[in-house]
Amino acid sequence: MTPKKKNSDCNSRKFTPECCTIAAIVTIDGKGQILLPKDIRSQMGIKTGDKLALVSMPGEKSTCCLMLMKANELNSLVKIKVDSVLGEKET
Numbered sequence: 001m002t003p004k005k006k007n008s009d010c011n012s013r014k015f016t017p018e019c020c021t022i023a024a025i026v027t028i029d030g031k032g033q034i035l036l037p038k039d040i041r042s043q044m045g046i047k048t049g050d051k052l053a054l055v056s057m058p059g060e061k062s063t064c065c066l067m068l069m070k071a072n073e074l075n076s077l078v079k080i081k082v083d084s085v086l087g088e089k090e091t
Helices: 038-044 071-090
Strands: 052-058 063-070
Touching (some): 052 071
16 A cells, blocks of 8 residues: 555644545454554554554544544643643633
8 A cells, every 4th residue: 555645634733534544444353353454554653562542533323433543642632632721721
């Protein structure tokens, strides 16, 4: 699979549909496991033993989307949220 050109929207803090691309199609096996393709793991720097966070996004009637990200990247997201909350309180 060839890497797709990154959309500039992906670099912003705001999630937009234009930011999304299909990176791979995966299958869930009988044990409920999925295999992340090697090229995706390489692009993201995912190695054996890395922790991944599965983030769900609500839809109207059920979960709409699932997003997978490195767990250690949650620190920066928490900092962004805390900074925005603290900034709002200081105003």
